[in-house]
Amino acid sequence: MSGYLERHVEGFLAALGYPLTSTPRMLLAAGVAVLTYVLLILSTFPSYSAQMLGAGIGYLDDALLALTANTYATIGTVGLALVVTYAVATGVALTTALGRLQYGAGSGASGASSVLPGLLASGCASCGAGVLGLLGFAGALATLPFHGNLLRLGGLLLLGVYLARVGDPRQCSVSPAGESA
Secondary structure, three states: OHHHHHHHHHHHHHHHHHHHHOHHHHHHHHHHHHHHHHHHHHOOOHHHHHHHHHHOHHHHHHHHHHHHHHHHHHHHHHHHHHHHHHHHHHHHHHHHHHHHHHHOHHHOHHHHHOOHHHHHHHHHHHHOOHHHHHOOOOOHHHHOHHHHHHHHHHHHHHHHHHHHHHOOOOOOOOOOOOOOO
16 A cells, blocks of 8 residues: 555656756746636636726736735635645646647547546636636635635645646656556
């Protein structure tokens, strides 16, 4: 059992380090993380975001600051940390998923289909409770325990499992004969 756990921890750490192996990958992961954070924060109060951005793109920074403060006041330090962690994990997951497509191009449809869990997990993590607000269910967050932080944590766990299974997409993860994957 400890070998199984060690292999997944090593895979998780390798996946976290993969975006740091080149400048374009690092910029892609950072760009996706920033975009995810912006979308998460703007989706916390969609009507306010629409009004501010409708008045001009110059109000984007004001909207982000106000909604970040509102998010902190609403869900606290832990919730805001989960939102930031979502954004970073989504950047890493999408960069790793694109790496799987790049390095697994010779494996056909199975290589492309192996990216889908990462995209779905990062989609779950990046939407989190924000989609409830976009769909008009902002009041549903009040009924969720811990202001939706458990939902955010569940999405992060999905991303963590995906990253642990994928590891560094540049390395082959085929098990030797006689070992189970």
